Amino acid sequence: MKFGVVVFPGSNCDHDCHYVLNDVMKVKTDYIWHKRGEIKDYDCIVLPGGVSYGDSLRTGAIARFSPVMRALIEYAGRGGLLMGICNGFQILLEAGLLPGAMLRNTSLSFVCRDVWLRVENTKGPFTSSCKKGEILKIPVAHGEGNYYADEKTIKALEDNGRVVFRYCDELGMPSKLANPNGSVNDIAGICNGKGNVMGMMPHPERCSEKVLGSVDGKKLFESAINFLAG
């Protein structure tokens, strides 16, 4: 089994994701430089958080034109597992691999704190080891995580169980205060039709070790590994 972590100029969480996968989960993991044109023999690829290209113009707008994106679109088309975290999620949206777009947080400022997520769908590879409705405490760190899509897209996402995570309070109930950015329907993470491509704003790699205060994030990586092991 081999994982890949894509590195764009300005990616900041590439080392963090690589450490969790390679050193904590003990899975062979490579870095994939954004100028690489084709991708072969990877079981799962992570688009890490960070501020690719300094968020010039729009977060993720420029990264999507890197050579690696063409290869990733083809890889995803073949059913390869692809997980976009924070800036990685924004890049998936800009590349059209997931529908919708990110607006500035309604508070207008960057927010870095723990949030609670309710697991809405456990069919996909990244939540198969979680229980439906389970509550996870995972940190967010972004300035533009206010997910938006037109009504038709939102309806399609909700009706086909493609909302993977929703912001909620400690008890799992929806709450305006608990939503860190104003996302429509408190959406924190979605997946594509086949479920092999997922994007989420919170950072699971920041809570996969006891020393950092929570291991809830580890469940996502465990799910992917168990799913691949079959």
Added chain:
Amino acid sequence: MGVSEKTESAEPAVSEQLVRDHNITPEEYAHIKEILGREPNFTELGIFSVMWSEHCSYKNSRPVLKLFPVDGPAVLVKAGEENAGVVDIGDGWAVSFKVESHNHPSAIEPFQGAATGVGGIIRDIFTMGARPVACLNSLRFGGLSNTRARYLLKGVVGGIAHYGNCIGIPTVGGEIYFDETYDGNPLVNAFCLGIIRHKDIARGCAKGEGNPVFYVGAATGRDGLGGASFASRELTDASHEDRPAVQVGDPFMEKLLLEACLELLKTGYVIGIQDMGAAGLTCSTCETASRGGSGIEIELSEVPKRETGMTPYEIMLSESQERMLVIAQKGKEKEVKKIFEKWDLHAVEIGHVTSDGMMRVKNNGKVVVNIPARKIAEDSPVYVREEKKPAYLEKANRLEEEKLAEPGDYNETLVRLLDDPTISSKKWVYEQYDHMVMTNTVLRPGSDAAVLRIKSAGKYIAISSDCNSTYCYLDPYTGGKIAVAESARNVVCSGASPLAVTDCLNFGNPMKPEIFWQFKKCVEGLADACRSFDTPVTGGNVSFYNENSGGAVDPTPIVCMVGLFENEKHITGASFVDEGDFIYLIGNNRSEIGGSLYIKNVFGMKKGKCPVLDIEEEKAVHTFCLEAIKKGLIKSAHDCSEGGLAVTLSESCIMSARGLGARIDL
């Protein structure tokens, strides 16, 4: 070889007025002519002015800074030797750290002023070859009732968040005080710490005749022209018109520069490396040549420029951000270029090392600057300023405590103290900083000290930043000692033992004898405390001329202390843990309210005797606390500071996960 008289763009002749405009005294001008053996031209005058400004040469503070203890078994690179000090943390690993001020640019443009302050201190760390892993900041603003202070606060916090979040280095702690003394002259002190193996420590020196000198990073523009000398002049109402082109930071570019430089340093092809900070190309060229005991020659037409028609004066003094000077091994030019091309960065050979000890600058082949490198870098004038005990002290220290009515309602008074912006929670600030990136943050902001793990070295460190400027106003010597003691206390409360210190000394105009007296007394206090705690000073920064139309700001010597954990199990938080735990007060609780936030809030007074600091008792408290933690007897520890015992207890309750209370028998 003299300097060609005629240069293409007619540079102004060096007149007496021009010399004064450059803050150079007649004696200093005579010294310049002696060094050159002739009159300096316009560009050379600008170079001397910025190299001999207080900001770069510390000409007024150097004799006093010699009081600091700078040696110690763990010190690998001493204060003053390089861009930042380096301290051993065992098993071949070390930390490089420093704190620097960006007060004056932040008063003019808070967002970019603070952002470039963060960018500059980060460069000082990776220029040592260290991987930056944590930033902190100490901020001071005027009273929040004043709209300008609110505007500056919003801009500075925004700038720090923008730079830190974009470059991906966590901002893990710091402190913010609000006091009328800082109206119009905020203090923005930025700290950064990096991790490095002993063998990888890089030096800022140019050695080996013929070795190529590379300019790497952003193109040069007319940013912050004369920033260094500008920082050495007071900020008065006039300065709003005197707005040099503001320096703008590009954290994305610096992230590329950081990765490229660290990758380059691994190849072993680097002889010397230095960031272009205040005084840009000027400072980096003459300091590297001076340290290497060699000369350097550069050609300005090779320097990548962002604007057209820049004169040699502008190119040499520009303070454009995100630029480095790299001296590489001859014959490795191709390899150096390849690394920077990978990261889409300029890497242009602009000159080479020479053996004649001269800093020679050419423009299209014509020599425009020819100065002995060592003389300008190290022979700056040194002054022993006049000091005079300030008149205000006698009155300020007198406080008839018996005349102060006891609080009618103690609860109301406590709530009022907790509402003071200096004490109240700073969550709304640090939640704008990404304080978790790099997944090393074990104790998050809000506790006494930031605690980080260092994955590669398998070690844990604590960092704290402190200074009570009111105590320094009432008694600079004791105030200085307390700043160090409190920083050490915060490190000890987290379970680490203090290792070393960096400081940022923010004071008024050194030409005023009362201000220089405050400065010297504070440094004496800091030095004595550092000696007592065995925490050498590894470097730092002096920022003078922090004044506004109301006079000098209170003396503010910010002390940042780094501590090392023996074991991960010793990490201790500040909030109460379980119901039924016993609460102990370690050390004497003397009834002293001089200079307290209590009398400032309730009586609007900044008066009284500064609290006593008995160093031996303080050391005993530290030793006791650390031993108790190591024996596993302590669940949480919090140091008593602003607001006193009542506030300290409240904080430990408020921060506790399950909203615990406390019952105390006085």
Added chain:
Amino acid sequence: MFLAKVYVTLKKSVLDPQGVTVKHALDSMGYRLVDDVRLGKYMEIKIVSVDRKEAETLLREMCEKLLINPVIEEFRYDLEQK
């Protein structure tokens, strides 16, 4: 040489948090006559070309491909010969 001025605004259907905040700030400063505020991006792009048609096609292509996110933004532009 052509100078393109591109005005990018959020689609009407998209809530503009920035605009709302600025309007409140102006209200609190006493500017009651402000009815609505919408914030967007303004871009100046210099295009080296002598043929207006070529410059315009290039500009539209760059906008649609990179400069604008059609899901949430709309744009209009002026093209001046310099």
Added chain:
Amino acid sequence: MFLAKVYVTLKKSVLDPQGVTVKHALDSMGYRLVDDVRLGKYMEIKIVSVDRKEAETLLREMCEKLLINPVIEEFRYDLEQK
């Protein structure tokens, strides 16, 4: 009712890092004819007034007091009667 369109740009002497990054991106996408890119802010403000002079004075005041940072930004505007 007046509609004010305000165009805010960084002063020429101030570095525009975002503009530089977008220009590089366009270059790498093959748009070689782009000579320079500068990013700024675009604002649409509806002012309830019948008198152009009043609307204009109000607009200028709001810009100088809140909407513009005079240290690094400059602005121009159009004012249309609706």
